[in-house]
Amino acid sequence: MDSDDGRGAKREAMASFDAAADAYLDSDVHRAGEDLDALAAWSADASRALDVACGAGHTANALAEAGVQAVVAADATPKMVRTAAANFPVAGVVADAERLPFGPGTFDAVTCRVAAHHFPDPEAFVREASRVLAPGGVFAFEDVAAPEDPGLADFVNRVETLRDGSHVEAHPLSRWETWMRDAGLAVERATAGRLDLDFADWVDRTDPPAADRERLAELVRTPEAEAAYGVTVERGEVAEFANLTALVRARKPA
Numbered sequence: 001m002d003s004d005d006g007r008g009a010k011r012e013a014m015a016s017f018d019a020a021a022d023a024y025l026d027s028d029v030h031r032a033g034e035d036l037d038a039l040a041a042w043s044a045d046a047s048r049a050l051d052v053a054c055g056a057g058h059t060a061n062a063l064a065e066a067g068v069q070a071v072v073a074a075d076a077t078p079k080m081v082r083t084a085a086a087n088f089p090v091a092g093v094v095a096d097a098e099r100l101p102f103g104p105g106t107f108d109a110v111t112c113r114v115a116a117h118h119f120p121d122p123e124a125f126v127r128e129a130s131r132v133l134a135p136g137g138v139f140a141f142e143d144v145a146a147p148e149d150p151g152l153a154d155f156v157n158r159v160e161t162l163r164d165g166s167h168v169e170a171h172p173l174s175r176w177e178t179w180m181r182d183a184g185l186a187v188e189r190a191t192a193g194r195l196d197l198d199f200a201d202w203v204d205r206t207d208p209p210a211a212d213r214e215r216l217a218e219l220v221r222t223p224e225a226e227a228a229y230g231v232t233v234e235r236g237e238v239a240e241f242a243n244l245t246a247l248v249r250a251r252k253p254a
């Protein structure tokens with residue numbers, strides 16, 4: 001984090017997200033997935049739901065399709081909020097995940113998907129999610145995760161930062177569980193999963209500079225990559241590659 005409490009880094013990240021709103025709207029990885037289905041199913045009983053860091057709005061839309069009547073799609077990047085509200089039946093709000101502009105107990109469900117690795121203070125985000133939840137409300141969370149082993153976690157975060165300059169830190173599942181419990185939530189389910197990805201597409205999506213691409217191509221062929229990402233290489237090409245994910249359902253006590 002930089003000396004201005006992460007705000008400079010946040011501004012830079014928002015500028016890159018601003019340019020990426022249309023790509024996120026069209027992205028297959030964001031448009032669908034078992035994680036998306038789980039978050040929507042866990043939140044389906046809510047009447048008021050908040051999706052934090054909504055991106056182009058796919059998770060917020062899944063909540064609306066699951067029957068949630070009032071869905072707020074919040075994101076720190078104004079163009080993402082405009083894209084979500086223009087394409088889906090949701091209300092858009094520009095908001096920082098770490099300082100949510102809603103009163104205590106406003107929502108029956110809070111979701112956040114493939115986004116929290118961009119937050120400089122994820123613990124503050126979890127406290128905010130808990131604060132805006134009504135008693136009995138559900139926090140349905142998914143993100144790219146780091147391995148529990150600290151050395152492999154450092155490796156994963158090095159790779160992710162080379163690929164995406166707006167990456168801050170992926171955390172292990174157990175850390176998310178601890179933060180949720182510390183914020184007064186009861187963890188009901190916590191699953192470490194894997195999301196199979198095409199390595200070349202995954203790198204292309206963020207379009208890193210040539211030198212970073214070369215370094216990524218080297219790093220993905222190391223034993224650490226095999227351990228962290230389940231990489232296999234066949235005839236010089238990366239054949240298998242998967243991101244670790246953390247999927248958690250937590251509840252605010254009634």
Ligand SMILES: C[S@@+](CC[C@H](N)C(=O)[O-])C[C@H]1O[C@@H](n2cnc3c(N)ncnc32)[C@H](O)[C@@H]1O
Pocket residue numbers: 010013014017024030031052053054055056057058059074075076077080095096097098112113114115118119120
């Ligand atoms: C990969 S996209 C999210 C995808 C979306 N949740 C979905 O399911 O399709 C990541 C989003 O996080 C947002 N973001 C990053 N840092 C944020 C912060 N501190 N507060 C709110 N949104 C943030 C970015 O603007 C971007 O739209």
